[in-house]
Each structure stands twice: as C-alpha cells, then as structure tokens.
Amino acid sequence: MSFTxxxxxxxxxxxxxxxxTEKGGGLQEDGFPDNITINRLACGGKLQVSSLLEAFENxxxxxxxxxxxxxxxxxxxxSQRAAKKVLAVKKALAELEIEPExxxxxxxxxxxxxEFITVGKKMAEQIKNLGPCPFNGDFK
Amino acid sequence: MIIAxxxxxxxxxxxxxxxxxxxxxxxxxxxSVCSAGGAREVEIMSSLLRLGCKKAGKELKTVEGTLxxxxxxxxxxxxxxxxxxxxxxxxxxxxxxxNFIANLRPMTxxxxxxxxxFMGGSMEQGVWTEQCAGCGNCVLHLTGGLCPVARCAKSxxxxxxxxxxxxxxxxxxDIPCIWQEIHDRLGRLNxxxxxxxxxxxxxxxxxxxxxxxxxxxxxxxx
Numbered sequence: 001m002s003f004t005x006x007x008x009x010x011x012x013x014x015x016x017x018x019x020x021t022e023k024g025g026g027l028q029e030d031g032f033p034d035n036i037t038i039n040r041l042a043c044g045g046k047l048q049v050s051s052l053l054e055a056f057e058n059x060x061x062x063x064x065x066x067x068x069x070x071x072x073x074x075x076x077x078x079s080q081r082a083a084k085k086v087l088a089v090k091k092a093l094a095e096l097e098i099e100p101e102x103x104x105x106x107x108x109x110x111x112x113x114x115e116f117i118t119v120g121k122k123m124a125e126q127i128k129n130l131g132p133c134p135f136n137g138d139f140k
Numbered sequence: 141m142i143i144a145x146x147x148x149x150x151x152x153x154x155x156x157x158x159x160x161x162x163x164x165x166x167x168x169x170x171x172s173v174c175s176a177g178g179a180r181e182v183e184i185m186s187s188l189l190r191l192g193c194k195k196a197g198k199e200l201k202t203v204e205g206t207l208x209x210x211x212x213x214x215x216x217x218x219x220x221x222x223x224x225x226x227x228x229x230x231x232x233x234x235x236x237x238x239n240f241i242a243n244l245r246p247m248t249x250x251x252x253x254x255x256x257x258f259m260g261g262s263m264e265q266g267v268w269t270e271q272c273a274g275c276g277n278c279v280l281h282l283t284g285g286l287c288p289v290a291r292c293a294k295s296x297x298x299x300x301x302x303x304x305x306x307x308x309x310x311x312x313x314d315i316p317c318i319w320q321e322i323h324d325r326l327g328r329l330n331x332x333x334x335x336x337x338x339x340x341x342x343x344x345x346x347x348x349x350x351x352x353x354x355x356x357x358x359x360x361x362x
Contacts, residue, residue, distance in 0.1 A: 050180070053187040057194075095149040096192050134195050 005061035005127040007036040009120070010051070012044045012082070014074050014110040015066045032117050033124040043075045044068070044082030052089045052103065056135050062127030063089075064104045066119065072109075079107055099130050141170035141261065142234045143268045144177060144254035146185070153192035155251040156200065156228060162189065163226035164253070165219075165241075166206035167233035174268055176254050177232030179206040185232060185253055210237025216244045259290075269315075276346030276353065282334065284325040289347075291318035297339035 016038055028034050039055075041047055044067035055063045065086050067079025083105045090100035104126075106119045156162050164186045172178025186202040193200035203225050207215045210233035219229075219241070228249040231238045234256040241250040258270040273290035279297070280287060289295045293311035299319030303310030307320045326332050346353075 048180075050183045050187055053184065053191065056191060057187060092149055092188055096153070096188070096195060097150070098195065135191050137195070137197055 003128060003132060004035050005124065005132070006059050007033070007062045007064070007123055007127055008039060008055040008058075008060045009036050009064050009066060009123075010039045010041055010044075010047060010055075010082075011066040012041050012068060012074075012078060014068055015108050015116070016040050027112075027117065027120075030117050032120045035124065036120050043078040044073070045075055045078030047082045047085050049085050049088050049092075052085060053092075056102075056133065059136055061133040061136065062102045062104075062123055062130070064106060064119070064123050066106045066108055066116065068110060069107045074110070083107075098134055101126060102130060102133060141173050141259070142236070142256060143174050143258050143260045143270075144171045144234050144256045146176055146181070146232075146254050147252065149188045149192055152185070152230060152251070152253050153189060153196070156189060156230060157193070157196065157198070159200070159227040159249075161201045161203065161226045161228075163203045163205060163222050163229045164189065165210070165229050165231050165233070165237075166204075167210045167231075167237050168206055169209045169211065169233070171233055171237075171254060172206075174262070177234075179204075181232055182206055185230065189230070207233075207237075210234075210240055213240070213244060216240050219245065219248075273347070275344070276348070277343070279339070282337075282339070283322045284329060284331070286318055286322050286325060288318055288322065291315075297342050 044065065047065065052063055052065075065082050067082045068074055070080055070083075073079040086103055086105040089103050093102060094100045104123060108115050108119065164182050166172065166177050166179050166182035168178060171181075175181065182204050186204050190200050190202055203222055205222060207218060209215050210231060228251060229241060230251050230253045231241060232253045234254065235252065236256075238250055238252045241248060259272045259274060260268045260270045262268050270290050272287060273295075275289045279289070288297060288299060292299055293309050294301055296319065299322070300317050301310070301319070304317035304320055305313075307317055309315050309317050323332070323335060326334055
C-alpha cells in the first residue's frame with residue numbers, strides 16, 4: 001500500500017524566506033515534496049521541544065528543522081539552540097523505541113538554495129522508508 | 141538547590157499504563173530552576189506520556205499543573221483544584237514532593253517523574269555539580285568554604301588521600317581533587333597553617349545514619 005508521509009518542517013525566518021514569500025508554490029515547481037508543511041519560526045532559538053512533540057502528536061511521521069549555518073546564524077546561537085532541541089527529541093523518541101531518524105536538523109545558507117530542496121527530498125525519502133510513525137496507530 | 145533529572149520516558153509510561161487520566165504536576169522550586177520539573181518540563185512530559193501511551197494503542201488524558209512548591213502542606217492543599225480530574229499524579233518535583241503528596245493524600249496514587257540526584261548549583265548553563273551533602277555538621281569554616289564531605293569521593297576530613305593526580309580525583313578524573321583546591325585556596329588566603337590541625341574522627345550521627353532527621357524550631361511551631 002502506498003504511503004505518503006506527513007512531514008513537518010520548522011524553518012527559521014532566514015532559511016525559509018523565499019518559500020514564504022512565494023507561499024511555497026515556487027518550491028514545488030523545483031521539486032520540493034508537497035507532503036512537507038513548512039512552519040516558519042522567527043528564529044531557531046525560539047523553537048521549543050514541546051512544539052516538535054506537538055507535531056508528532058498531530059500526526060507527523062517525520063519532523064525536521066532548518067536553521068542557519070552554526071557559524072553564521074543571524075541571531076548568533078539560534079540554530080545551535082534549535083539543534084539541541086532536536087537532539088533532546090531524538091533522545092526521547094529513542095526512549096520510546098521510536099526511530100530517532102524521524103527527526104533531523106539541517107544547517108543551510110539563508111535564502112533559497114538547491115540544498116533546501118535537497119534536504120526536503122532527503123527527508124521525504126527517509127521517512128517514507130521508515131514507514132508510518134507508530135504514534136499514529138489507532139487506540140485499542 | 142536540589143538537582144533532579146527526568147527518568148526515562150518509557151519507565152514513566154509503564155507507571156501510568158493502567159490509568160486513563162493523569163495529573164502531571166510540576167514544582168516551581170528547585171526542579172524548575174534546574175529545568176527538570178517546572179512548568180515547561182510539565183508540558184514536555186505530558187506530551188511524551190500521551191505519545192508513549194498512543195504508541196501502545198491507549199489514549200491518555202493529561203491535566204497539567206505546577207505548584208509553587210510541593211514541599212509545603214499549604215501548597216499541596218491546592219491539589220483540591222484538580223479533584224475528580226485525574227486517576228494518578230505524576231510528580232515532577234524532587235522526592236520530597238512525591239513524599240509530601242503521599243503523606244498528605246492517603247488515597248492518591250503518586251509516581252515520580254524524576255530522579256532526585258543531589259544538592260548542587262550551576263556554574264555554567266546546563267551543567268550542575270554537587271556542592272553539599274547535607275551532613276548536618278558543617279566544616280566549611282575549616283576548609284576555606286569548600287566541602288570535603290560532598291566533593292571528596294572519599295569524604296576525607298584530612299586530605300588529600302594521595303591518589304589524586306595533577307589536581308584531579310583518582311576516582312573520577314573529570315572532577316578536581318577538592319582537597320587540592322582546599323590547600324590551594326587556604327594558601328591564597330594565607331591560612332595554610334589551618335591545615336596543620338588534624339581533624340578528629342568524624343561523628344556521622346548527624347548525617348542521617350540514625351534514620352530520618354527532623355529539625356524543629358520552637359519559635360516557629362504553633
């Protein structure tokens with residue numbers, strides 16, 4: 001049976017700029033998977049662990065965060081803070097025996113670059129290979 | 141402050157697996173400051189418990205709350221606000237909080253979400269170290285303010301032991317030999333002669349070796 005994963009991307013203002021101004025339409029034309037929803041953040045430093053968990057609670061099969069390169073973050077430490085939140089969720093997922101690869105962190109240059117499309121495709125493939133998230137089963 | 145650390149989520153999910161509704165209860169005291177059991181951690185824990193139960197095919201309803209402290213009766217009394225809304229409490233307070241709920245609520249099921257580890261402080265963000273063992277007979281006035289009970293792996297009263305290397309403890313090379321630091325500090329303060337006084341064999345009866353301790357202030361009791 002075909003499986004189209006629900007993927008939630010959290011992108012800081014700087015790494016998601018063009019996708020926001022074009023409302024994502026231009027991205028799809030360039031091959032960005034349409035099963036990825038972009039959630040825009042003012043800064044990766046604003047990201048909370050609870051927001052990432054909430055994405056899983058709301059049915060995400062995979063989640064990823066895009067922030068500035070670690071040495072070029074507009075807000076200095078924002079993307080490093082985001083990466084630590086992602087690590088915390090990876091650890092919690094592992095404790096629940098869920099594949100930690102269901103959440104990833106990427107550090108990309110600001111604005112629209114081919115890498116933004118590449119990591120989207122990479123996550124879409126990665127999560128598709130993992131299959132539906134075990135959190136999304138029916139209640140007994 | 142009292143330092144605590146979240147238990148593995150699966151362990152807590154197993155504690156609550158038989159319940160449908162859980163009150164996840166934080167504490168705004170020490171565990172909030174050390175980011176183990178304050179309001180933010182309550183939000184995260186609630187989400188993790190719901191997800192853990194969901195994975196097991198069970199729906200868990202969570203109610204979230206955070207008390208000013210869980211180590212005072214008057215604040216525990218405010219649990220009345222959630223009466224009838226939960227089957228069990230997952231306390232994110234230190235062990236004192238869990239005990240207080242158990243003491244004061246004979247029919248309430250309460251479970252710990254954190255491991256209470258030590259009394260310490262944070263010298264840098266995200267890192268906490270043990271500073272005090274609560275031994276009940278403070279000797280900091282003799283040791284330059286640095287505690288050999290809590291911070292020497294052997295709790296020596298006349299150190300160092302001879303096993304430290306380059307100022308680091310032989311038991312754990314990541315921590316400094318506190319007796320080296322005591323010697324260095326007293327030297328800087330021109331009090332090195334204090335170290336010529338040999339500490340007598342210590343009486344540990346104040347350190348909990350006689351069972352749980354009680355402190356009473358007659359001027360405060362009613």
